Amino acid sequence: MADSVTQINLPVDAEVLSELTIGQELRLFGSIYTMRDAGHQRCLELLQETGELPFSLKGQALFYAGPTPAAAGRPFGAIGPTTASRMDNIAPLLYAAGIRLTLGKGRRSAAVQQACRQYQSVYLTTIGGAAALLAKKVLSAQLIAWPDLGPEALYRLEIKDFPAWLAIDCQGRQL
Numbered sequence: 677m678a679d680s681v682t683q684i685n686l687p688v689d690a691e692v693l694s695e696l697t698i699g700q701e702l703r704l705f706g707s708i709y710t711m712r713d714a715g716h717q718r719c720l721e722l723l724q725e726t727g728e729l730p731f732s733l734k735g736q737a738l739f740y741a742g743p744t745p746a747a748a749g750r751p752f753g754a755i756g757p758t759t760a761s762r763m764d765n766i767a768p769l770l771y772a773a774g775i776r777l778t779l780g781k782g783r784r785s786a787a788v789q790q791a792c793r794q795y796q797s798v799y800l801t802t803i804g805g806a807a808a809l810l811a812k813k814v815l816s817a818q819l820i821a822w823p824d825l826g827p828e829a830l831y832r833l834e835i836k837d838f839p840a841w842l843a844i845d846c847q848g849r850q851l
Contacts, residue, residue, distance in 0.1 A: 686737045686835075688776060690796040696842045698851050702800065704838040708737040708779065709820070712758055714828040716766040718821075723769055731820060731830070734774030741780075742827035743817070744807075751817035751833070756807030757781040760799065764788050771795040779840055784850065793848030800840040801851075813838040 684692065686706035696702075711719070722729055740758045747753030760767075760780030767778065768791035776797050781804045792798060803810065814833050821830040843851040 687735045693798050694846050698842055698845055698849055700842045702840045704840055705836055708739050708833050708835055710739045710741045710831045712742045712828040713762055714825045715830055716763050720766045735776050737777040738775050739779045750811050751814050752811045754807035755811045757802050757804055771797045789844055789848040789850055792844045796846045799844035801843045802840045
């Protein structure tokens, strides 16, 4: 485990990701997208129908989260990670479509490990059960697609000093 915290500016390139080590403590800054189960299903349908998404996520970071409505002067009252394994059946397709980094909680499947290796992507974990605290790290939020999905819609967030740990590296090794 690393002795110090590493700052990662999002979006991030593959070279930076390749230098990270399993268990390394990180702080994320910049743009990250949110999506959960229903959004992933929509992505799958679009990829199967057209082979592409109506927006580019190439090189981007994706946070498995469903935010609550705005509160306390923040864009969201709470935003915490959801169990990432629920997205494992679609995640390799999103890595193939260009997602560079995913963020959630819990272990991932062998297929996700293989996709991280194949596409030089990574999976990070963050603190579960601290959604109100994590919401303080969100500076702004913009709805990008699928407002009918409510908290499972695709949002782009600007985050600052967001805590995370490397759980799957670019070689597919899992913490």
